[in-house]
Amino acid sequence: MEGGPSGGTLSEIYQSSRRLLLRTRDALERLERLEATTTAATGGGLDSPELSMSIKRDIIQVQSFCVEMDRLWRSISAKSQRDLWRRKVEQVAEEAESLKESLDKYFLRNQKRMMEAKERAELLGRANGDSAHVLRIFDDEAQAMQSARNSSRMLEESFATGVAILSKYSEQRERLKKAQRKALDVLNNVGLSNSVLKLIEKRHRVDKLIKYVGMISTVIILYAFWRWTR
Incomplete structure (x- = not known):
């Protein structure tokens, strides 16, 4: 991880945060290319824990730089310089937040792939042991879902009928x-x-x-x- 100089000036911390953003963006692009390549080849993505955690640490470091820069630019006496540095710090913070959102989406996709792989393994294990039992489970679940949909539709129709009746009662009462x-x-x-x-x-x-x-x-x-x- 590339850190900013402890107690550095606003300009030094800003330059360090820009270099760290560039490195983080490149690492995230490598991670997404790796994910796309393995997904196309095997149907499932390949997780790279070391690379993803390194990206996460860099993003946290940039955000800590933003906190320090936010404190420093407010102490500048000249309004024009203060406004300039405020915009620069806000831009760095927005880029760091965008990278964080992209990394969070990658983690969610990876978690979903892991759950799907686990479910497939469980289904395959059951099918190898007793395929008829697995098919019966699917049939029962399908029937349960259909029954739930039918019940939901009946409730909606009953609700609509009740509303119509109450409306008629209200008109008659008036x-x-x-x-x-x-x-x-x-x-x-x-x-x-x-x-x-x-x-x-x-x-x-x-x-x-x-x-x-x-x-x-x-x-x-x-x-x-x-x-x-x-």
């Missing part, structure tokens, strides 16, 4: 509420009309009583006046 409000309005209007009619009838009876009392009073007064003038 219509019933509107009808109930109209009925209450009608009842309120009828109740108001009955009250008004009763008030009118009562007033009419009072008017009739006043009229009769007035007529009787007039007759009595006229009679009394007639008797008095005789």
Whole structure:
């Protein structure tokens, strides 16, 4: 691993990180070419633990350089120089992150290949011992998967039906509420009309009583006046 000078200047650490990035990129390309070559030839990739771990260590070293450079560029007094070094350090950090992502993808592919190889070995071992048993296992798994798909489809259909029914119930409930409000309005209007009619009838009876009392009073007064003038 190529390390930067301990306590070096910003420029020295930057140059060390650039050289280390170049070496890491070349090593990663060799690792990917090796993977592609062995995959095409044998159907499975070939792992190179020493090379992959060396790449990982170099990436970690570059990232540690970035931490140190990030601290140093912030102490620069001139704004133009500070902005320039900030962009340079960010570029180094982005390249290191890109290389890390590529290496992580390689590790995932290698892990997947190892698992597939293990599964193939187990299946071949079972087939050599009892092929009928292996075929029965595949049939059972296929039937289980089909049953699970059918159950999932039935659940989805039941869910859709339930949603439709609830929607219809909601519409009917809204219509019933509107009808109930109209009925209450009608009842309120009828109740108001009955009250008004009763008030009118009562007033009419009072008017009739006043009229009769007035007529009787007039007759009595006229009679009394007639008797008095005789």
